[in-house]
Every structure is written in C-alpha cells, then in structure tokens.
Amino acid sequence: MAILPSVASSLSPPSLSPLCSARSNDDDLISTSICRQSHASRRRPLHLNSRFRLTAISASSNSEASSSSSPSLVSREPMVPPYNVLITGSTKGIGYALAKEFLKAGDNVIICSRSAERVESALQNLRGEFGELHVWGTKCDVRQGDDVKNLVSFAKEKLDYIDIWINNAGSNAYSYKPLSEASDDDLIEVVTTNTLGLMICCREAIKMMLNQPRGGHIFNIDGAGSDGRPTPSAKKFNQSY
DSSP, X not given: OOOOGGGXXXXXXXXXOOOEEEEOSSTTOEEEEEOOBOSSOBOOOEEEOTTOEEEEEEEOTTSTTSOTTOTTOOOOOOOOSSOEEEESSOSSHHHHHHHHHHHHTTOEEEEEESOHHHHHHHHHHHHHHHOSSSEEEEEOOTTOHHHHHHHHHHHHHHHSOOSEEEXXXXXXXXXXXXXXXXXXXXXXXXXXXXXXXXXXXXXXXXXXXXXXXXXXXXEEEEOTTTTSOOOTTOHHHHHTO
C-alpha cells in the first residue's frame, strides 16, 4: 500500500527504529515487529501475528512536504523514550494488546473506539494494571472527520504531542459472507472504516506531527489477507485494504 510518499522522510531516525522483521521457526511465517531503540539499549521487540502487516510513514517538521518558508516549520528535536502513542481501534484484539505492550515498556498511551462503553471498560482494565498516569481513552469513529479532529485535540490536551500513531481500527461488518452475498450496508461499513477512516486518520496525524518538534511516525496495520494468503469468506474485508 503506497501511502502519502511526499510526506515520508527517514523511517529510522537515530533514536527510533520503528520497523524490523523477525522470521519464525516456520519459514512460511513472518512476524512483523515494532522495535523501539534508545541510544543506550534496544527494547524488546513487539511481535504481531503473521496474518497482519505494517506499513509506515514518518512525518517530520523538516520533510520535503514542508517549505522552508512555512510558518509552521519548527526546529527538529530527537525522539527519545518514553514515547507518546495513540492507537485507534484499541479496546480489544491486536489494538488492545499493542496498548498493553507499550505501557509495559513505560510509554504513554491513548486508546479509542467508536464505542464509549468499550473505551471505559478497557481503560479501567489498563489503569488497574498500569496506573492512571500513563493511559487515557476517548470515543472516536474514524469514519467521521470531526471525531478524528477531536481525537487529536484530546491527545494534545493529555500529552501535548504524539510520537507514534497506529491506525489499527478496521471492520469486516461482523459478516463472513462471500462478496457476492454482501449487502450494500456491509460494504459501506467496511470501506468507510478501512479505507476512508485510514485516510482521515493519516491526514490529521500528519497535520499534527508536521508541527511537532519531535516529528512523528504513523503505522498502518493491514488486515488478514494482506500477505497474499487466501482468507475464505473475508473477501470484502481484504479488498478494502
């Protein structure tokens, strides 16, 4: 998936090595890891299920996307841990597991979901394990531009800036019917979440990060089938990526 290449700068600044790949004992399975690295030591990689894939871009205040005469241009600062992390679709599944791993590493995390009830439940569980000073949550429907803008405002209020934005929110409309049997509503649900929602989140994250002294990194998680292997009864979900 090619995503906004004009904004991309180096994916490996001195203080952060965001992507690496680790091959499992089974040669057919590849695990993708988020690897965080400080100047002194490298943190434990965070492994994702081999059925998923990450694509990444970096937004830097001194990237080619910004003119030297732009009033929003800010001086560049090194990105060092602890990191401020925002994860969409993070009240269950991989998003929730990512939130826990970043919290274990000592980072600050913002979680969100389109369900206020799930946000509150996940927030209580995470705060029970990691305390109230490192994790916050809010309702956000990534299909709605105003919701994502409010999410950015919430992140700035709680953490001032975001180093790592992970677009994890996705939907299969809770349906596993073949594409030929999918309803219009199901298709609209899948595409507006997985494609439109991703684009809205990338747009708002980039706008925020270009004005941050530390810049920022955006990771997009592709769903099942993104590695080319067949996923029966999930065609409309796969094709939305």
